Amino acid sequence: xxxxxxxxxxxxxxxxxxxxxxxxxxxxxxxxxxxxxxxxxxxxxxxxxxxxxxxxxxxxxxxxxxxxxxxxxxxxxxxxxxxxxxxxxxxxxxxxxxxxxxxxxxxxxxxxxxxxxxxxxxxxxxxxxxxxxxxxxxxxxxxxxxxxxxxxxxxxxxxxxxxxxxxxxxxxxxxxxxxxxxxxxxxxxxxxxxxxxxxxxxxxxxxxxxxxxxxxxxxxxxxxxxxxxxxxxxxxxxxxxxxxxxxxxxxxxxxxxxxxxxxxxxxxxxxxxxxxxxxxxxxxxxxxxxxxxxxxxxxxxxxxxxxxxxxxxxxxxxxxxxxxxxxxxxxxxxxxxxxxxx
Numbered sequence: 001x002x003x004x005x006x007x008x009x010x011x012x013x014x015x016x017x018x019x020x021x022x023x024x025x026x027x028x029x030x031x032x033x034x035x036x037x038x039x040x041x042x043x044x045x046x047x048x049x050x051x052x053x054x055x056x057x058x059x060x061x062x063x064x065x066x067x068x069x070x071x072x073x074x075x076x077x078x079x080x081x082x083x084x085x086x087x088x089x090x091x092x093x094x095x096x097x098x099x100x101x102x103x104x105x106x107x108x109x110x111x112x113x114x115x116x117x118x119x120x121x122x123x124x125x126x127x128x129x130x131x132x133x134x135x136x137x138x139x140x141x142x143x144x145x146x147x148x149x150x151x152x153x154x155x156x157x158x159x160x161x162x163x164x165x166x167x168x169x170x171x172x173x174x175x176x177x178x179x180x181x182x183x184x185x186x187x188x189x190x191x192x193x194x195x196x197x198x199x200x201x202x203x204x205x206x207x208x209x210x211x212x213x214x215x216x217x218x219x220x221x222x223x224x225x226x227x228x229x230x231x232x233x234x235x236x237x238x239x240x241x242x243x244x245x246x247x248x249x250x251x252x253x254x255x256x257x258x259x260x261x262x263x264x265x266x267x268x269x270x271x272x273x274x275x276x277x278x279x280x281x282x283x284x285x286x287x288x289x290x291x292x293x294x295x296x297x298x299x300x301x302x303x304x305x306x307x308x309x310x311x312x313x314x315x316x317x318x319x320x321x322x323x324x325x326x327x328x329x330x331x332x333x334x335x336x337x338x339x340x341x342x
Contacts, residue, residue, distance in 0.1 A: 019034055019035065020034060020035060020036055020037050020114055020115050021034070021112050021113060021114045021115070022034065022084065022085065022086050022092070022112065022113040023086055023111070023112045023113075024085070024086050024087065024088050027083040027084065027085035027086070028043070028044060028045075028054075028083060028084040028085065029045075029081075029082075029083050029084075030044075030045045030052065030080050030081070030082060030083075031045075032044060034115050035059060035115070036059070036115045036116055036117045036119075037116075037117060038117040039059050039060065040058070040059060040060070040117045040119070041056055041057065041058060041059055041068075041115060041116075041117065041118075041119045042056070042057055042058075042059040042115075043055070043056045043084075043115050043121060044084075045082070045084070046065060046067065048076075048169050048170070048171060049169045049170060050078065051076030051077070051078060052076060052077050052078055052079070052080075052082065053070050053071070053072055053073065053076055053171060054070070054071040054072060054084045054094055054103070055067045055068075055069055055070040055071065055171075056068055056069040056115070056119055056121060056136065062285055063285075067143075067171070068119055068143040068145060069119065069121070069136050069140070069141055069143060070141045070142075070171050071084075071094060071103040072094055072102045072103040073141055073165075073171040073172050073173065074172045074173055075102050075103065076172075077094070077096055077102050079096040079097055081096070081097040082094060082095065082096045082097070082102070083095055086110055086111075086112065086113055086123075089108055090107055090108050090109045090110040090111065090125075090133075091104050091105060091106070091107050091108060091110065092104060092105040092107065092110065092113055092123055092134070093105070105123060105134045105139075107123060107133050107134050109125050109133055110123040110124065110125060110133050110134065111124055111125060111126060112124050118137075118145065118146070118147050119136075119145045120135055120136055120137045120145070120147070120148075121135065121136040122134070122135045122136075123135065137149070138160075140160065140161075140162055141162070141163065141171070142162050142163055142164055142165055142171075142174075143162065144162060144233070144234075144235070146234075146235065147234075148234065149232040149233070149234050150162065150178075150179055150180065150232060150233040150234070151180065151230055151231065151232035151233075152179060152180035152181070152182045152185060152230065152231055152232070153229060153230040154182060154183075154185055154229050154230065155229040155230070157182070159179055159180070159182045160179055160180075160232075161177040161178060161179040161191075162177060162178045162179065163176070163177045164176040164177070164273075175192055175193060176190060176191065176192055176197065176272075176273045177190070177191045178190045178191070178275070179233065180224065180231045180232065180233055181199070185226050185229075185230065185231040186224070186226060186231070187199050187200055187224070188200040188224055188233055190273050190275065190294075192273060195301075196301040196302070197273050197300065197301055198273065198275075198293065198294045198299060198300055198301055199301055200224070200293075223235060273294075274292055274293070274294065275292070275293040275294075276289055276290075276291070276292050276293075277289070277290040277291045277292075296312045297310070297312050298310035298311065298312040303319070304319035304320075305319075305328070307321060307322045307325045308320070308321060308322070308325075308327075309321070309322060
């Protein structure tokens, strides 16, 4: 009798550990985690600075939790009895003990939510993947994973953006964002607030090759693909078995967020506004930077202001004027801080 009870208990634990979906009958509680089939990603509640959030993170990576997607980033809660559930009406939602909604997918016909090994949480309408009524890949926070499309539609006005954390322990909306320029659809832009901070070259009817490292062991390509009234950003990598991650960095968070083994990758937006390609180096159990954008001071948008020319071909960045113009503040330009233009 006791052997049967122990066996049943172990089977129950195994079932909880391996569950990869949420149904109306199986809500995800604070103390419960959803694991993708290949155990690459996990979904559940996590605590940051005393607040509870629902997110997706790499399941097996050592060190700090590597969160790649968050639901209630601007509406944290602290009720330990809260649940992440699929309601009877088919809507994914975070509910506290009083039934107050802290986040929802705004759907009405979902039957079950499934966490995939790509890090994508999908809500199905009739139990098949072809019946997706919502997916987390279409609702990014600060991270772009392989297979995601960060798009902009000039006809509908919908602009998909990655938005940075406020700081390294507060996932609420930060200062920097990254996406497709909605005005032209032909360039990638990082914004600081509403102002351009960095931008990539205009699309020239080919892939926008962001970088290729010097030893040729890794080659990462960031793509901007315009199509009629819309365009989207995606990326791919070929790293001799290693997978790269693309990040818009939040302080030093990129050292801990990215791809694990050969199964994932990420792009967050950060307070320093830098985009970094990272890869996990298993031999040292840490992240290695493949490239950074913006790399130099003159890469920043309008670095020297109107009618100014930025030159960082030497050790220090310098600003100068176009012919016929003078600096607004000669003193600022002499100490290398002039941005007011001429």
